[in-house]
Amino acid sequence: MDKSTNIVSIPKEKFEFVARGERIKDQKFEDKPIGYFHDAWNRFCKNKASIVAAIIILCIVLFAIIVPFFNPANIGTVANTRYQNKVPRNLTLSKIGILTGDLEIQYNEKGFANIVGIGIAAGTDFENIPSIGEALANAGELQPVTKIKSIEKVMQGRNEKLMYNAMVDDYLQVGFSYEDVEQEEYQRMLAWQEETGIQLLYPMIAKNEYNFAESSGDTNTAANWWYKTNSRGEPVRINSQGNAVIIKYDDINDLVLEDNYQRDADGNLVYFNYVGGGTQETAMYRVRTLYYNYYRYTHEGREPEFFFGTDTSGYDMAYRLAIGIRLSLLLAVCIFAINFIIGAMYGAVEGYYGGNVDLVLEFISYVLSGVPFIVVATLFQIHLAAKAGAIPSLLFAFVLTGWIGTASLVRTQFYRFKNQEYVMAARTLGARDRRVIWKHIFPNTLGTIITASVLAIPSVIFSESMLSYLGIVSLGSPTQTSVGTLLSNAEKLWTTYPHLMLFPAAVISLLMICFNLFGNGLRDAFNPSLRGVEE
Amino acid sequence: MIKYIFKRLLLMLIALFCITTICFLLIRVLPMSPPEGTNTAQKDIIEQIWDARGYNDPLLVQYFNYLKGIFTEWDFGTSWKIDTTTPAWDLLVGRLLPTVLVNLYSLLFAIPIGICAGIYAAIKKNKWQDHAVSVMVILFVSVPSYVYAFLVQYLLYFKLDLFPPTILSLNDSGGWFTWKMFHSMIPAILSLSFGTIAGLARSTRAELTETLTMDYMLLARTKGLTRAQATTRHALKNAMVPILPGIIGSFIGILGGSMIIEQIFSIPGVGQLYIKSVTLRDYDVFMMDSIFYTFVSLLAGIIVDISYGFIDPRIRMGER
Numbered sequence: 070m071d072k073s074t075n076i077v078s079i080p081k082e083k084f085e086f087v088a089r090g091e092r093i094k095d096q097k098f099e100d101k102p103i104g105y106f107h108d109a110w111n112r113f114c115k116n117k118a119s120i121v122a123a124i125i126i127l128c129i130v131l132f133a134i135i136v137p138f139f140n141p142a143n144i145g146t147v148a149n150t151r152y153q154n155k156v157p158r159n160l161t162l163s164k165i166g167i168l169t170g171d172l173e174i175q176y177n178e179k180g181f182a183n184i185v186g187i188g189i190a191a192g193t194d195f196e197n198i199p200s201i202g203e204a205l206a207n208a209g210e211l212q213p214v215t216k217i218k219s220i221e222k223v224m225q226g227r228n229e230k231l232m233y234n235a236m237v238d239d240y241l242q243v244g245f246s247y248e249d250v251e252q253e254e255y256q257r258m259l260a261w262q263e264e265t266g267i268q269l270l271y272p273m274i275a276k277n278e279y280n281f282a283e284s285s286g287d288t289n290t291a292a293n294w295w296y297k298t299n300s301r302g303e304p305v306r307i308n309s310q311g312n313a314v315i316i317k318y319d320d321i322n323d324l325v326l327e328d329n330y331q332r333d334a335d336g337n338l339v340y341f342n343y344v345g346g347g348t349q350e351t352a353m354y355r356v357r358t359l360y361y362n363y364y365r366y367t368h369e370g371r372e373p374e375f376f377f378g379t380d381t382s383g384y385d386m387a388y389r390l391a392i393g394i395r396l397s398l399l400l401a402v403c404i405f406a407i408n409f410i411i412g413a414m415y416g417a418v419e420g421y422y423g424g425n426v427d428l429v430l431e432f433i434s435y436v437l438s439g440v441p442f443i444v445v446a447t448l449f450q451i452h453l454a455a456k457a458g459a460i461p462s463l464l465f466a467f468v469l470t471g472w473i474g475t476a477s478l479v480r481t482q483f484y485r486f487k488n489q490e491y492v493m494a495a496r497t498l499g500a501r502d503r504r505v506i507w508k509h510i511f512p513n514t515l516g517t518i519i520t521a522s523v524l525a526i527p528s529v530i531f532s533e534s535m536l537s538y539l540g541i542v543s544l545g546s547p548t549q550t551s552v553g554t555l556l557s558n559a560e561k562l563w564t565t566y567p568h569l570m571l572f573p574a575a576v577i578s579l580l581m582i583c584f585n586l587f588g589n590g591l592r593d594a595f596n597p598s599l600r601g602v603e604e
Numbered sequence: 605m606i607k608y609i610f611k612r613l614l615l616m617l618i619a620l621f622c623i624t625t626i627c628f629l630l631i632r633v634l635p636m637s638p639p640e641g642t643n644t645a646q647k648d649i650i651e652q653i654w655d656a657r658g659y660n661d662p663l664l665v666q667y668f669n670y671l672k673g674i675f676t677e678w679d680f681g682t683s684w685k686i687d688t689t690t691p692a693w694d695l696l697v698g699r700l701l702p703t704v705l706v707n708l709y710s711l712l713f714a715i716p717i718g719i720c721a722g723i724y725a726a727i728k729k730n731k732w733q734d735h736a737v738s739v740m741v742i743l744f745v746s747v748p749s750y751v752y753a754f755l756v757q758y759l760l761y762f763k764l765d766l767f768p769p770t771i772l773s774l775n776d777s778g779g780w781f782t783w784k785m786f787h788s789m790i791p792a793i794l795s796l797s798f799g800t801i802a803g804l805a806r807s808t809r810a811e812l813t814e815t816l817t818m819d820y821m822l823l824a825r826t827k828g829l830t831r832a833q834a835t836t837r838h839a840l841k842n843a844m845v846p847i848l849p850g851i852i853g854s855f856i857g858i859l860g861g862s863m864i865i866e867q868i869f870s871i872p873g874v875g876q877l878y879i880k881s882v883t884l885r886d887y888d889v890f891m892m893d894s895i896f897y898t899f900v901s902l903l904a905g906i907i908v909d910i911s912y913g914f915i916d917p918r919i920r921m922g923e924r
Contacts, residue, residue, distance in 0.1 A: 535750070
């Protein structure tokens with residue numbers, strides 16, 4: 070206002086003509102002209118949420134592409150029955166206390182003795198066995214129990230039992246495993262053990278009445294029952310009369326387990342048994358290894374660490390997620406292309422020709438859109454999955470119905486533009502239908518098509534995950550998976566292992582949010598009526 | 605108007621007929637096998653029944669018989685796997701109530717909240733409250749419903765232990781309309797509601813911000829109405845015109861329900877029946893369920909279109 074106050078009283082002689090001599094009307098613009106797409110781009114860049122969404126989508130794409138390359142040793146790319154559902158663990162970050170791979174588990178006394186016993190047996194001194202308390206006090210790196218959180222007294226029947234809530238290392242708690250190896254392999258294992266100083270081979274367990282695994286028939290944790298127990302799994306000791314007595318203790322810390330290792334005639338520990346047929350020279354060896362160390366042996370000395378944990382089959386979650394995201398993105402690209410090609414052409418023909426053509430085409434798309442997508446997908450799966458594979462049949466289902474929304478949008482756009490003067494002018498000048506459609510009207514609808522195609526992506530990603538979650542499409546295989554499959558595998562287990570659900574759910578939510586934001590940003594940018602409107 | 609409605613209904617019936625035909629042909633060409641766990645004698649009997657009912661006739665004859673069955677006896681085929689020899693229609697009807705109940709509760713819960721959130725955001729346009737609602741909307745709309753289902757299950761069952769993880773069986777609760785049953789349905793109702801709330805809030809906000817800037821609002825204010833009066837009496841009424849048909853449509857949509865929520869909370873509804881029929885390859889039931897879903901979606905579309913004309917007299921349906 071202050072500048073305009075003196076306008077009235079400016080003396081006349083102060084005015085002077087601008088550029089009186091030259092003609093300025095044909096001068097060129099000094100700025101570059103801004104076209105439709107340039108303008109849309111400018112407005113898109115102002116929308117911070119969409120930019121962030123686009124960057125996040127880019128990051129997820131990079132994640133999906135890069136993760137397999139970051140894994141030269143192919144860690145976690147094969148199923149691993151010992152390391153299923155393992156919690157996230159990263160050795161670098163565990164030093165500052167996150168992603169330690171620890172899990173809180175409740176044990177009764179027997180179970181507690183067993184889990185601490187794994188740590189005791191993982192030591193290299195097989196003759197002098199420390200008590201539970203000593204083992205916990207001088208816990209080495211291979212002791213699964215990292216911390217006792219609390220001890221509760223629970224009434225079981227009439228007896229008072231102690232329950233131990235302990236933090237255990239999820240990767241160490243699987244303990245020992247039996248492996249059947251060729252004799253050459255055995256020699257290599259011995260050499261590796263010498264070279265690295267990591268104890269790999271542990272004494273075999275005697276097969277007698279004190280071996281709990283033998284009496285219970287438990288094969289999964291058989292290699293962990295290295296101490297003498299009765300048939301109920303309670304630790305026993307052989308007294309001087311040669312009878313087994315349950316070890317009595319007031320405090321579990323005083324409990325000293327008695328080993329049940331297999332010894333030969335001279336009293337030396339036995340490190341392998343023969344399995345399979347053949348002579349002593351050719352038969353395979355069954356050896357007992359600490360699985361944690363065996364893992365290092367089979368993975369070039371690397372300790373197991375999975376940033377996102379492992380999934381229900383023991384695959385690296387990050388790797389499986391990358392595969393799943395790749396499938397989602399593949400679908401996203403395909404649906405974008407389908408929308409762009411079929412939707413745009415169909416809508417263009419419908420809208421441009423109108424009349425009976427429109428009626429017939431509109432009825433076809435009405436019928437197609439009337440079939441619920443899930444029915445289409447199911448029918449395609451039942452009919453095609455065996456011949457063409459699950460993913461192509463899923464794609465066919467999307468091809469059949471995915472473009473309808475875009476087509477109807479394009480149709481309205483064509484109705485809007487086809488009677489405008491410039492189209493009339495083009496036609497008067499002799500342009501054919503094809504030229505009018507593609508050269509004159511189509512570019513005007515491009516913004517709508519792009520927006521509609523992008524906004525179709527989230528629903529496709531959702532449909533895919535829903536179908537595979539419900540088990541209508543089965544995509545789980547050693548080389549293929551989808552986020553929905555990961556989620557449906559986790560369904561029964563995720564209350565115990567939240568990471569199984571957390572990461573796939575987070576990734577798919579992030580993808581959906583970002584594609585929605587990105588699409589919204591595009592819609593606003595391509596909408597010329599919003600031009601100059603700053604919220 | 606009546607002519608338009610008839611036209612739409614006719615169109616719907618033709619579409620339904622086309623879809624039914626295609627589905628029927630696609631489903632009947634699949635080889636059928638007797639249910640597992642039956643012995644050879646039972647299998648023989650079932651195969652004889654199939655033969656007698658014309659399952660081995662040429663496809664077109666089968667199709668003719670199927671249509672005749674529907675029109676004369678309301679017979680949509682028979683379940684052979686899920687509940688052997690029960691008519692498919694009875695199976696479907698028995699599943700309808702749980703689906704409708706859960707979805708109805710969820711709509712009754714979500715609609716007021718969604719509209720209120722939308723109104724609030726529109727009134728507080730471009731203030732932090734508006735932005736908060738926008739963030740909520742984009743979160744609720746984008747994040748898949750099953751993720752919410754897991755979150756709700758985790759928080760309300762696993763952490764707080766307020767509700768059972770899945771809905772109770774009829775024996776435990778004593779009926780569909782008991783308080784216990786309702787209580788166990790709350791997690792499912794909540795997880796279904798997020799999407800509806802967000803969608804409604806978004807459209808209400810969009811419509812209301814537009815009507816709030818209209819000239820008649822200025823007139824209303826100048827003639828002495830307070831802002832609240834003008835908003836409720838003039839803006840809201842007009843803003844609801846495009847929103848109400850959608851709400852009416854979603855009330856039809858509750859018949860279909862949400863498959864994934866039914867699966868997660870083990871609600872014995874139509875969606876679960878569909879999944880069962882697919883996994884067990886119970887084709888007659890699958891056919892029945894497909895027709896039902898198609899019918900519901902077509903019907904919802906028509907009712908939405910027609911209700912525009914009823915709600916807003918300015919809109920003349922079927923006008924060129």
